[in-house]
Amino acid sequence: xxxxTSGYSCPEPVIMTKKxxxxxxxxxxxxxxxxxxxxxxxxxxxxxGYNVAIEEGNGCWTLKISK
Amino acid sequence: MKLGEKQKLGLTGIAIGVIAVILxxxxxxxxxxxxxxxxxxxxxxxxxxxxxxxxxxxRPEIIGIILGSFAISVISGDFRPKGxxxxxxxxxIGFIVMIGALVFLGCxxxxxxxxxxxxxxxxxxxxxxxxxxxxxxxxxxxGFTLGKAAxxxxxxGAALSAVTTLLFILFIAAPSLFLFxxxxxxxxxxxxxxxxxxxxxxxxxxxxxxxxMAGGIRDIILVRDYTLIIGFAGIFIASLAGNLITGNFSLxxxxxxxxxxxxxxxxxxxxxxxxxxxxxxxxxLRQLILAGEGSSDSVMAVLGMLVGAAFAHNFSLAxxxxxGPGINGKIALVISIAVLLLIGIVVTLRERxxx
Numbered sequence: 001x002x003x004x005t006s007g008y009s010c011p012e013p014v015i016m017t018k019k020x021x022x023x024x025x026x027x028x029x030x031x032x033x034x035x036x037x038x039x040x041x042x043x044x045x046x047x048x049g050y051n052v053a054i055e056e057g058n059g060c061w062t063l064k065i066s067k
Numbered sequence: 068m069k070l071g072e073k074q075k076l077g078l079t080g081i082a083i084g085v086i087a088v089i090l091x092x093x094x095x096x097x098x099x100x101x102x103x104x105x106x107x108x109x110x111x112x113x114x115x116x117x118x119x120x121x122x123x124x125x126r127p128e129i130i131g132i133i134l135g136s137f138a139i140s141v142i143s144g145d146f147r148p149k150g151x152x153x154x155x156x157x158x159x160i161g162f163i164v165m166i167g168a169l170v171f172l173g174c175x176x177x178x179x180x181x182x183x184x185x186x187x188x189x190x191x192x193x194x195x196x197x198x199x200x201x202x203x204x205x206x207x208x209x210g211f212t213l214g215k216a217a218x219x220x221x222x223x224g225a226a227l228s229a230v231t232t233l234l235f236i237l238f239i240a241a242p243s244l245f246l247f248x249x250x251x252x253x254x255x256x257x258x259x260x261x262x263x264x265x266x267x268x269x270x271x272x273x274x275x276x277x278x279x280m281a282g283g284i285r286d287i288i289l290v291r292d293y294t295l296i297i298g299f300a301g302i303f304i305a306s307l308a309g310n311l312i313t314g315n316f317s318l319x320x321x322x323x324x325x326x327x328x329x330x331x332x333x334x335x336x337x338x339x340x341x342x343x344x345x346x347x348x349x350x351x352l353r354q355l356i357l358a359g360e361g362s363s364d365s366v367m368a369v370l371g372m373l374v375g376a377a378f379a380h381n382f383s384l385a386x387x388x389x390x391g392p393g394i395n396g397k398i399a400l401v402i403s404i405a406v407l408l409l410i411g412i413v414v415t416l417r418e419r420x421x422x
Contacts, residue, residue: 007215009348014290035145036277044290
């Protein structure tokens with residue numbers, strides 16, 4: 001599962017991630033295109049007990065959220 | 068030692084609180100070391116957009132915040148021009164945020180500084196602000212969005228910073244172009260260099276930490292995240308301590324500097340600011356920071372605030388200190404809140420139908 005939040009800004013990527021994690025509790029990849037969203041989504045996922053691996057490329061970050 | 072996000076936000080809040088107290092000592096109005104709404108309003112007056120004689124001055128703090136954010140975002144790689152996410156709605160919401168702020172007499176930042184000065188009217192404002200953000204969170208969690216932004220050119224992203232630089236050059240080189248208050252809050256200001264440096268410092272640290280007066284409360288309501296609220300708390304603690312030390316602390320409702328005690332209107336004014344800020348994705352300070360980072364959408368919100376400030380004084384919507392809002396201000400504020408609710412409901416319902 002991949003969730004692309006490019007073009008959306010704080011707090012929408014977090015809300016989108018929250019909904020997507022409800023449907024995919026095992027984890028997913030979230031693409032963010034700004035530092036604020038990267039930090040917010042990462043913090044949110046970690047608060048729920050997920051691991052987050054961050055990959056950077058093409059002006060975006062892919063946050064690999066997993067249990 | 069590497070500081071964590073929370074420590075950085077706490078230190079940023081404390082720094083802003085201390086800078087605000089210093090600006091008051093250097094000449095800014097009391098409890099108004101910083102006020103984004105008031106200072107945009109003063110700048111609108113200086114540029115002849117309204118002619119309220121007591122609130123006209125080109126505030127270097129605003130210029131500094133935009134340029135500080137622009138400079139640090141270019142250096143750090145956060146400068147990513149984007150736009151096209153409901154620009155007209157953002158203009159309208161920015162306009163309404165300014166009306167609410169000028170009925171209350173302050174933006175969320177000044178609300179916290181007023182709290183730190185002992186002004187209990189600001190506590191009523193805080194209750195309204197939290198209520199407005201809570202309503203905004205209901206919209207957000209039900210799908211409200213102003214839509215996706217697209218990548219823009221660097222020229223588009225830098226336009227506001229360029230115009231702001233030009234404004235500062237004209238302010239220094241040709242001050243006779245502008246109007247300057249001889250009495251009232253507009254006549255009270257710190258020296259230009261100090262105000263500009265203070266603005267630059269606040270712009271830089273706020274960009275780095277993403278400090279937002281509305282974001283802290285919003286994150287608690289939406290996702291139980293207590294990170295951003297630490298900046299808010301830092302500003303309050305530092306301004307409280309600073310006001311106690313400088314003798315500017317005075318606890319109570321009456322006789323507070325540039326404030327009124329019309330509780331209903333303080334509450335509703337900040338409710339409009341809270342709701343509008345939640346819909347825009349950040350408070351007026353955050354809109355200036357995002358505008359510096361190249362967000363055309365936030366530039367639209369800032370322009371909405373600028374025009375809203377001019378309307379607020381041309382049509383007697385802004386409150387006067389002590390007396391509070393007149394009938395025009397009360398009617399305009401009620402209509403403004405209704406418009407925000409209408410935008411929220413219409414957009415949320417449309418998004419839910421799409422989903």
